[in-house]
Amino acid sequence: MxxxxxxxxxxxxxxxxxxxxxxxxxxxxxxxxxxxxxxxxxxxxxxxxxxxxxxxxxxxxxxxxxxxRTLISEQESENLLLAIKTLQATQYPELDMILEKMGAIFKHAPDHDWVEVDFSPWGSAPNDKNKFNDIKRAMLQRQVLCFDYVDGEGHKSNRLAEPAKLLFKDNAWYLVAHCRQRQAQRTFRISRMKNLKTLTETFTPQVSPQPEPAESKAEKQPLVSLKLRFQAKVLNRLYDYFADSLISHNADGSFTLDAVLPEGEWLYGYILSLGSFVEVQEPEHVRQLIASRLQQALNIYEI
CATH class of the missing domain: 1.10.10.10 (Winged helix-like DNA-binding domain superfamily/Winged helix DNA-binding domain)
Known part of the structure; x- marks a missing residue:
């Protein structure tokens, strides 16, 4: 003791x-x-x-x-901080005490390959695995980033940006940066950033107003009360986005989702991505819209 x-x-x-x-x-x-x-x-x-x-x-x-007794370099301490903060986001039990001890005695921290954090999506190209680290390095070294970007409306553009902060929200990573084309702070979804390059040019961080949240456009869309019936095979897709309280189990083994959501392309795309494993029961206009789009897709494959 x-x-x-x-x-x-x-x-x-x-x-x-x-x-x-x-x-x-x-x-x-x-x-x-x-x-x-x-x-x-x-x-x-x-x-x-x-x-x-x-x-x-x-x-x-x-x-x-x-x-x-701090036997790690500044760059190593930054990498360690990133790793610990990432783990902290999972609400790992007693992590605060572990952080306190590691912060004081880095040389006693165990070096075991017990966790791997990969920020690239499944099926991504090999270079995408380095994208997150390239952004982090550019941020720490105050270097300008150049990349192609596709926004929520499907518009593609080339951007020059001064990275400021990495943000994890709603199952996705985002970059908060000062966009030189827009002369304002913007939030970019990292998975939509393509052909990323780190320029040798450096910058002085700017004090900018808080950016508009990346998903704020959805908040401006009209809300719709939905009732969707899902097959059990896609229950995991339900749990990816919705709370248990919105999901009910039916006698035939299917599941019903009752939720109020912004109506727009994300909603339509989500429903269509589930194919025959979901049925729109209410409202009628969404049911008809989905049926129409399915018919249009079917017409493409008809001979």
Whole structure:
């Protein structure tokens, strides 16, 4: 128990630099006298810890102690931060404590190949696997990006952008960047960025208004109350986008979705992508629209 306490005290000092004996005593449920004995033990083992009395006093750790024991480069620390933050997004249990310890003693972090994060979609070209890392590197080095982009309306254009932030939202990665063509901050879906190139030109980050959310156009579309009946084979597609409370299980093994959604191309495309595994039951005008588009597709294949 004492060894664990000594270890945690060291971690706290490495991260905070200074703390009072009372704070440590309250945290570990011991007396301040016990804490001072612990400090004597740490000092005897070579940890440069010292105490000051009076206002502003407390237990301190030499700032150089953390620096001397940080055996990773700045670039490596950035890569480690990216990896840990990515894992943190999964709400991995007790990760905050792990982050606290790793932040203080990088050299003791285990080096095991126990997780792989691949930001490229299934079926993507080999070069797409490097796209995310290229964007990250350009962002850290303040380099301009050049790429072809297809927006939500299907319009293709070439862009020059100054990357500012990576954003993960609604099962997709986005890049928030200052677009030179639009002279404003924009949000780009990374999967729609093609022929990405990092230019040698660098830039000074600009303070821009917050960009309009990438999916805000959907919010402006009229809402429609839908009732869709899904075959059990595509239940996974339901869970990709909708909460359990919107899905009911039918006696014949099918599932019904009752939801209010923005009506537009995303909705039509989602329904059509499920083919014969989904039926629009309500409203009638959406049912007729889907039937018409299916007929148009069928006409293409008729001989």
């Amino acid at each position: 004492k060894m664990n306490r000594l270890f945690e005290i060291t971690i706290i000092l490495l991260n905070k630099g200074s703390v009072t004996a009372k704070e440590l005593a309250d945290r570990f449920g011991v007396s301040t006298r016990t804490i001072y004995r612990d400090i004597d033990v740490l000092s005897s083992t070579g940890v440069p810890v010292y105490t000051n009395k009076g206002n502003g006093g407390g237990i301190h750790l030499l700032e150089s102690y953390a620096i001397e």
